[in-house]
Amino acid sequence: MNTLVLDSAQLHAGITDPTIESLGFLNEAGSRYPDAVSFAAGAPHTSFLDDVDIPECLDRFTGYLVQERGLTPVAARRLLQEYGPSRGIINDLVARALTLDHGLAVDASSIVVTAGCQEAMLLAVRALCTGPGDLLAVVDPSFVGIVGAARLLDVPVVPVPETADGIDLDELRRLCRGARSAGRRVRALYVAPDYANPSGTVLDRAARLALLDLAEQEDLLLLEDIAYGFTAPPGQDLPPLKALDAGGRVILLGTFAKVCLPGARVGFAVADQRVRDARTGQVRSLARAMAELKTMVTVNTSPIAQGVVGGMLLRHGGSLAGLGRAKAALYRRNLALLLEALDRQVAAAVPEVSWNRPTAGFFVRLRLPVEVDMALLERSAREYRVLWTPMAPFYLGGDGARQLRLSCSYLEPGEIDEGAGRLARFLKDVVADAGTTA
Numbered sequence: 001m002n003t004l005v006l007d008s009a010q011l012h013a014g015i016t017d018p019t020i021e022s023l024g025f026l027n028e029a030g031s032r033y034p035d036a037v038s039f040a041a042g043a044p045h046t047s048f049l050d051d052v053d054i055p056e057c058l059d060r061f062t063g064y065l066v067q068e069r070g071l072t073p074v075a076a077r078r079l080l081q082e083y084g085p086s087r088g089i090i091n092d093l094v095a096r097a098l099t100l101d102h103g104l105a106v107d108a109s110s111i112v113v114t115a116g117c118q119e120a121m122l123l124a125v126r127a128l129c130t131g132p133g134d135l136l137a138v139v140d141p142s143f144v145g146i147v148g149a150a151r152l153l154d155v156p157v158v159p160v161p162e163t164a165d166g167i168d169l170d171e172l173r174r175l176c177r178g179a180r181s182a183g184r185r186v187r188a189l190y191v192a193p194d195y196a197n198p199s200g201t202v203l204d205r206a207a208r209l210a211l212l213d214l215a216e217q218e219d220l221l222l223l224e225d226i227a228y229g230f231t232a233p234p235g236q237d238l239p240p241l242k243a244l245d246a247g248g249r250v251i252l253l254g255t256f257a258k259v260c261l262p263g264a265r266v267g268f269a270v271a272d273q274r275v276r277d278a279r280t281g282q283v284r285s286l287a288r289a290m291a292e293l294k295t296m297v298t299v300n301t302s303p304i305a306q307g308v309v310g311g312m313l314l315r316h317g318g319s320l321a322g323l324g325r326a327k328a329a330l331y332r333r334n335l336a337l338l339l340e341a342l343d344r345q346v347a348a349a350v351p352e353v354s355w356n357r358p359t360a361g362f363f364v365r366l367r368l369p370v371e372v373d374m375a376l377l378e379r380s381a382r383e384y385r386v387l388w389t390p391m392a393p394f395y396l397g398g399d400g401a402r403q404l405r406l407s408c409s410y411l412e413p414g415e416i417d418e419g420a421g422r423l424a425r426f427l428k429d430v431v432a433d434a435g436t437t438a
């Protein structure tokens with residue numbers, strides 16, 4: 001049988017997109033160098049996965065369906081076994097968690113439960129952007145998932161530079177006005193205001209309010225990703241943009257991957273904006289409209305996976321923050337250990353390298369005096385057995401060429417120390433080599 005060869009130039013550009021490719025490379029490098037210390041992926045610590053008793057979670061959730069929703073035991077079981085509503089089956093529990101954790105009064109009908117936050121991003125961008133005239137702005141640098149989703153949908157993406165304490169709002173305003181005068185519009189901005197991936201930046205309260213004001217003035221929607229908000233040190237958590245959102249500008253995007261388990265692939269969007277049907281005049285929530293689009297993407301989020309997440313939430317009194325508290329403490333401990341190990345092992349050995357000092361989140365950003373690319377990562381993995389993530393793929397604007405990202409969320413203290421030592425040796429040699437060839 002002949003094998004048909006397809007020319008990638010004749011396929012969708014996403015297939016050869018360097019951002020998407022770089023993630024594939026990272027996954028593959030992890031399995032090629034199993035003895036490497038990996039500071040690469042922002043994955044949850046495996047000890048928390050071992051604690052999850054999946055049958056117990058499902059029992060607890062079906063018990064809830066019977067006792068609180070009045071289903072018969074057979075109907076409760078069927079709800080997990082059959083196709084389900086595309087909007088989800090744990091919307092009430094998600095709404096309750098948002099109320100408990102953030103004081104957000106959200107109606108379950110304003111929520112769509114998605115196959116991870118990734119699908120929530122895809123659906124939000126698809127619903128909002130109607131054609132090439134609609135631009136998606138993203139804080140630069142941003143999580144690659146949002147840029148990747150926009151690229152899959154052929155939605156043009158424009159960068160808004162990050163500043164030390166937030167976003168360059170002047171540039172965002174300039175972009176909005178420039179687009180308008182060219183007959184286009186910046187439809188939405190993607191922003192992760194709490195310990196962003198990859199930069200670790202936090203928007204303070206004033207920055208949040210200023211961004212909401214700008215969204216109102218420039219008729220912009222905000223896609224707020226709260227993935228790492230739960231890691232905030234006690235007493236330092238800030239209200240989500242959605243909790244300050246008097247004008248209904250914010251679509252909240254959430255994930256259960258970091259707090260429950262990534263393998264469940266459950267996330268959600270809160271989209272309480274109203275949509276009026278131009279033909280029938282009927283009004284429904286944007287979440288319901290997104291759920292309709294979802295029927296053509298994943299049909300519905302696995303009810304079994306939702307049941308596991310629902311059971312975990314119920315076990316912790318319905319609070320996502322309650323579920324995440326012990327985990328957040330471990331992540332902050334690891335971050336402190338990483339910063340301490342960098343200070344002790346890298347600072348003296350390679351004074352040309354510097355880094356930020358986030359107090360929460362999963363990531364530390366290193367600035368190097370040399371360019372960082374995939375070839376350098378390959379060398380780091382092969383010769384020094386340490387993996388990290390180049391920052392360039394997170395940037396649209398071309399910055400980040402001399403930066404790398406470290407994540408320590410799933411490492412043990414000894415591995416963090418060993419990894420920092422390997423990194424110090426690697427960086428020392430790389431900087432010395434650059435000095436000799438300069």
Ligand SMILES: Cc1ncc(COP(=O)(O)O)c(C=O)c1O
Binds near residue numbers: 257
């Ligand atoms: C900022 C951010 N949002 C969303 C996600 C993905 O969430 P999910 O696994 O639910 O698709 C990640 C995963 O790393 C992330 O860092």
